[in-house]
Amino acid sequence: MTISGFSKYWTLLIILLIAAITVGGIAVWSRYSGSQPIEISASKPSSQEQPDKIYIGGAVNNPGFYPLKAGDSIATLIQAAGGTSTSADLSGPKLYISEVGEVAEVGEEEEPQKINLNRAEVWLLEALPGIGETKAKAIVDYRHQNGPFPNINELIKVEGIGTATYQQIKDLITVAD
Numbered sequence: 001m002t003i004s005g006f007s008k009y010w011t012l013l014i015i016l017l018i019a020a021i022t023v024g025g026i027a028v029w030s031r032y033s034g035s036q037p038i039e040i041s042a043s044k045p046s047s048q049e050q051p052d053k054i055y056i057g058g059a060v061n062n063p064g065f066y067p068l069k070a071g072d073s074i075a076t077l078i079q080a081a082g083g084t085s086t087s088a089d090l091s092g093p094k095l096y097i098s099e100v101g102e103v104a105e106v107g108e109e110e111e112p113q114k115i116n117l118n119r120a121e122v123w124l125l126e127a128l129p130g131i132g133e134t135k136a137k138a139i140v141d142y143r144h145q146n147g148p149f150p151n152i153n154e155l156i157k158v159e160g161i162g163t164a165t166y167q168q169i170k171d172l173i174t175v176a177d
């Protein structure tokens with residue numbers, strides 16, 4: 001190989017490397033630049049809305065309405081919504097509080113996100129009002145011992161769950177897949 005041929009080889013190799021780096025950089029940049037923010041909306045409940053609910057949307061795994069308890073942190077609420085999706089922009093979560101009479105972006109008619117008793121883990125069941133760690137574990141244990149819940153009414157058979165607790169959460173749970 002001559003010096004001239006050797007030089008052309010290295011020049012071509014350098015050009016190909018620069019092209020590969022440029023294309024890779026563009027691909028990575030385009031994937032991360034379009035990420036969605038996490039949106040948590042809190043609005044004053046009207047007579048038609050149930051109080052103590054919050055809509056969690058945006059780049060979360062299970063957007064929807066979730067129970068809001070005193071002392072809940074943003075991290076707890078995001079965890080209740082199944083955590084963040086891979087496209088989440090965690091550089092600064094935003095809290096949006098709508099004004100009275102403002103039409104929410106999430107829609108006034110949207111149904112609450114229901115928790116599936118046959119799939120939910122303990123941490124998600126704890127997000128339900130009146131369900132703490134002990135009752136959540138009892139639900140999961142019952143499911144492991146007796147199989148999936150055929151309907152939500154069977155929840156009353158779980159030790160520690162009475163009709164009062166059931167009435168409080170019946171609109172927030174499902175057994176559908």
